[in-house]
Amino acid sequence: MPFVAPESFGQIQPGAVVLVDVDDERRLDQLADELGDVAYYWARLCVVTGVVPSTLLARSQAHIEWRRAGRPAGGPAPGAVAVTLEEYAAWAVGAGDPAAAGWPDDQSLGVADAIAAA
16 A cells, blocks of 8 residues: 655545654645545545545445445445535544455555554
């Protein structure tokens, strides 16, 4: 998993781990700008594809919970009708450390080890 220096936020690739000094206000502002760009393009893709953002978040949450449960037969449960971005973020933060919880096949696995090794 590649690490990205904060000065290259504009070049972040999928799967990269970004280490940011939370006391560095300028770096946090840069990260916020990049996250804003991600949100803009995500919202545009939702409109172009006809996918309602709140439905997409609900489906994503259901799919991640299914993966973390070991991919039981029958596939992911249908997601809630809608999930706000705030609800999704609270759920994601509340999910804790996937590696510590022993969730299988989570894309986040190994992040804590990679950060500790840096």
